Amino acid sequence: MIQGEAIKELIPQREPVMMIDTFYGATATEGKSGLTVTSSNVFCENGKLREMGIIEHIAQTSAAFNGVKNKQANGEDSAPKLGYIGEIKKCQITRLPKVGERMETQVVVTAEALNVTLMEATTNIGAETIATCQIKLFEEE
Template structure:
């Protein structure tokens, strides 16, 4: 696990266009050309929590916003605003178990390919080294207005 996150809390707003109550990334550990690591503390007031558990859409949105943050990181380093990113396709989203409130999601993203504004990523979500979910996702980044 990287020692010091690059961005945490509201500083993540520089990378993603989502705002409360639907911000599903609160830690941005690292990013290079092909990989990134993100995180999320699960609080009971998360809109996707029910019965002390983060439900399936919360887990999927966490991965989608992690990918959006990854896509937003390069523009951020150039001093540009984040662009709107949309999920185009979710594939093979396999969930071993849903995380509980109080747990911390640590997510690894890997870019499998990129073409024409579409990025294909593979993601693995862990809690303390235990894999909770894996998936592939196509993210569209909206250029300009």
């Protein structure tokens, strides 16, 4: 489990755009992260994390998964690569997390090619699924 400052070893984003506070670990094809919503979150409004925050949380879960894979392939000292969202599909958000609530996102790799990763994400608050999404992530070489 990776938390706090160590998250910066996995993803290139920095405050105030960091949207994961914990990365729980990765298998060959799956990764999981979490974020507790705080009122100071840049994507929070009127006590709720907006859609942008949820989708960025999903994107950074994918980025952290890639960060772990990058370290496994290229060594622990490998810095996280810059990455961008290439495409989002079938993104359903049924409700917004409130300040104090914790959301956790599981990503599963469905396809990989060179610097492109296609993933399916599920975001839960407790047992309740609040968002599902397909995301394509590009990474710089």
